[in-house]
Amino acid sequence: MVMSRMDPIAPPREGDLMTATAVKPTRDEPKIRAKGVSVFYGDKQALFDVSLDMAEKTVTALIGPSGCGKSTFLRSINRMNDTIEGARVIGEIEIDGENINDRSIDPVLLRARVGMVFQKPNPFPKSIFDNVAYGAKIHGLASSKKEMEEIVEQSLERAGLWNEVKDRLHQPGTSLSGGQQQRLVIARAIAVSPEIILMDEPCSALDPIATAKIEELIDELRSNYCIVIVTHSMAQAARVSQRTAFFHLGKLVEAGETEMIFTNPRDSRTQDYITGRFG
Amino acid sequence: MTEHTVRSFSADLEDLSGDLARMGGLAEDMLSDAIQAIATRDLALADTVVARDPQIDNLQVEAEKKILRLLALRQPLARDLRQTISALKIAAELERIGDLAKNIAKRAKVLDTIGPIAALKGVARMGKLVGTQLKQVLDAYSAQEADVAGKVWARDEEVDEHYQSLFREVVTYMIEDPRTISACAHLLFVAKNLERIGDHCTNIAEEIHFLVTGEQLPTERPKVDALNSN
Numbered sequence: 235m236v237m238s239r240m241d242p243i244a245p246p247r248e249g250d251l252m253t254a255t256a257v258k259p260t261r262d263e264p265k266i267r268a269k270g271v272s273v274f275y276g277d278k279q280a281l282f283d284v285s286l287d288m289a290e291k292t293v294t295a296l297i298g299p300s301g302c303g304k305s306t307f308l309r310s311i312n313r314m315n316d317t318i319e320g321a322r323v324i325g326e327i328e329i330d331g332e333n334i335n336d337r338s339i340d341p342v343l344l345r346a347r348v349g350m351v352f353q354k355p356n357p358f359p360k361s362i363f364d365n366v367a368y369g370a371k372i373h374g375l376a377s378s379k380k381e382m383e384e385i386v387e388q389s390l391e392r393a394g395l396w397n398e399v400k401d402r403l404h405q406p407g408t409s410l411s412g413g414q415q416q417r418l419v420i421a422r423a424i425a426v427s428p429e430i431i432l433m434d435e436p437c438s439a440l441d442p443i444a445t446a447k448i449e450e451l452i453d454e455l456r457s458n459y460c461i462v463i464v465t466h467s468m469a470q471a472a473r474v475s476q477r478t479a480f481f482h483l484g485k486l487v488e489a490g491e492t493e494m495i496f497t498n499p500r501d502s503r504t505q506d507y508i509t510g511r512f513g
Numbered sequence: 514m515t516e517h518t519v520r521s522f523s524a525d526l527e528d529l530s531g532d533l534a535r536m537g538g539l540a541e542d543m544l545s546d547a548i549q550a551i552a553t554r555d556l557a558l559a560d561t562v563v564a565r566d567p568q569i570d571n572l573q574v575e576a577e578k579k580i581l582r583l584l585a586l587r588q589p590l591a592r593d594l595r596q597t598i599s600a601l602k603i604a605a606e607l608e609r610i611g612d613l614a615k616n617i618a619k620r621a622k623v624l625d626t627i628g629p630i631a632a633l634k635g636v637a638r639m640g641k642l643v644g645t646q647l648k649q650v651l652d653a654y655s656a657q658e659a660d661v662a663g664k665v666w667a668r669d670e671e672v673d674e675h676y677q678s679l680f681r682e683v684v685t686y687m688i689e690d691p692r693t694i695s696a697c698a699h700l701l702f703v704a705k706n707l708e709r710i711g712d713h714c715t716n717i718a719e720e721i722h723f724l725v726t727g728e729q730l731p732t733e734r735p736k737v738d739a740l741n742s743n
Contacts, residue, residue, distance in 0.1 A: 469588060496590050498727030509593045510522060511515045 265290040265460040271325035273306050273315060280306045284486045286479055293452060293461045295475035302481040304464045308432050312348035313341045346373055349423030353435040355415030357407030362399050365407040365418055369426040385425055393421035394451050413444025433463040449474050468508055472496050480504045522587050529600050532576040536607040537651040539569050543614035544647060548640030550621040562618035569611035576604040599720040606713045613706045620699045630693055632683050632700055639675045643707045646714045653721050662721035665714055672711035679704045
C-alpha cells in the first residue's frame with residue numbers, strides 16, 4: 235500500500251487508489267460492502283449475518299436500541315474488534331471491493347484509510363498541533379516542517395476549528411472545550427487522508443450548540459468522505475444521514491433512504507423503535 | 514398499535530383523535546340536519562345548523578394548537594408523524610364541510626318563500642348520498658381502514674354524476690317556468706355545495722390512505738364535468 239501523496243489532505247480521487255489490487259469504484263459500487271457479517275465475543279454472538287452497502291459521499295446512520303449490534307458492526311469496518319480478546323468476525327467486509335479481513339491487509343494502514351471518532355473526545359495529552367500532526371507523522375505523510383504545518387492547518391480548517399485555535403496551537407488539546415475537542419479529534423482523523431470516517435455517537439457528550447457544529451461538519455465532510463455514524467439520537471440520524479440502517483438484537487432489520495425510514499418504514503420493529511414504542 | 518414508552522405521547526395522540534371525532538360528528542349532524550331543513554322546510558332546524566358552525570371552527574383551532582404542540586414537543590415520526598399531519602389536514606376539511614352545511618341551511622330560508630318544486634327531491638337524494646360518503650369516510654378514519662377510504666374515494670364519481678343530472682334537471686325547470694329561476698338558482702347552489710362536500714370527503718379519504726399506507730393515492734380521479742356535458 236502506498237501512503238504518500240502529493241497533497242496529503244486531498245480527498246481520495248478516482249484513479250488515486252491506495253492498493254494495486256483495488257477495483258476502481260464506479261458510481262454504482264458501494265464504498266463499503268458488508269456481506270453476511272457475524273461477530274462473536276467468545277460464545278456470544280453479537281451480530282447475525284449482516285449485509286449492508288455504504289456508499290461514497292454519503293452519510294449512513296446506524297440506529298437501534300443499546301446492545302443491538304450497531305457499534306459492533308461499526309467497529310468491524312476498521313477491524314477494531316481485532317483488539318478485543320475472543321472476538322471473531324465471519325463474513326466479508328469489502329472496501330472498494332477489497333476484503334479488509336484479508337491476511338495481506340495491515341490493520342494499522344487500514345485504520346489510516348478508515349478513521350474513527352468516538353463518543354468521548356479523546357485528544358492525546360499533547361498540544362493541539364501535535365494531536366493533529368501525530369497520525370501524519372507516523373504514516374510519514376509530510377516530508378518537511380512546512381508540509382506538516384500545512385497538513386495541520388488544512389485539517390483544522392476542514393474540521394471547522396482553525397479560527398478558534400490558530401493562536402494557541404501549542405496549548406494542550408485537553409484545554410479545549412468538549413465540542414472543540416471532538417472537532418480536534420475529527421481534525422486528527424482527517425489529517426491522515428482517510429477515505430471513510432466512522433463515528434460512534436460523536437455528539438452524545440456535547441451540548442446542542444457543539445452538536446450542531448459537529449452535524450454541520452459532518453454535512454460538509456460528506457462531499458469528500460464516506461461517513462458511517464452510530465447515533466442514539468433519532469433526530470440526529472434524520473438530520474445528518476442520507477441512508478439509515480436499523481439494527482435490533484444483533485440483526486439488521488431494515489435499511490433504506492433516511493427519509494423513507496422516518497416517514498414510512500416497512501418493518502413494524504423499525505416503526506415501533508423510531509416512534510418510541512420500545513427500546 | 515402498542516403504547517409509546519412515554520405514555521403521555523399516546524395520550525396526546527388520542528386526545529387529538531378525540532377532537533377530530535367530535536368535529537366529524539358535528540359535521541355529519543350539520544349536513545343531515547341542513548338537508549332535512551331544506552326538504553321539510555324546517556327553519557328552526559336550519560337555524561340550529563347555522564348556530565353550530567362556530568363549534569366546529571373552535572374545535573379546529575383547538576386541534577391545530579394541539580398539533581403544533583405535538584410537532585414542537587414530541588417530534589412525531591413515521592406513522593405518528595403521518596397521523597399528526599393528516600389530522601391537521603382533515604381538521605381543515607371538516608371545518609370546510611361545516612361551512613358548506615351552514616350555507617345549505619341558510620338557503621332553506623330563501624327556498625321556504627317559494628312554492629314546492631320537484632327538483633327538491635333530487636337534492637334530498639344527493640344530500641343523502643353525500644351524507645353516506647361523509648359517514649363512511651369518518652368511520653374509515655376512526656377505524657384507520659385504507660380499503661374503506663378507497664371505496665369512498667372511488668364512489669365520489671357517483672356524487673359527481675348525481676350533481677350533473679341534477680344540474681340538467683334544474684336547468685330544464687328554469688327553461689320551462691322562468692318564475693322558478695330564483696328558487697332553482699338557490700337549489701343549484703345547494704347541489705354545488707353538496708358536490709363540494711363530496712370532494713372534501715375524497716380529500717379525507719386520500720389522507721386516510723396516506724396515514725395508513727404511507728403512500729399517496731393518484732391525484733387524478735375520473736371526473737364527470739357538469740359544464741362539458743350540457
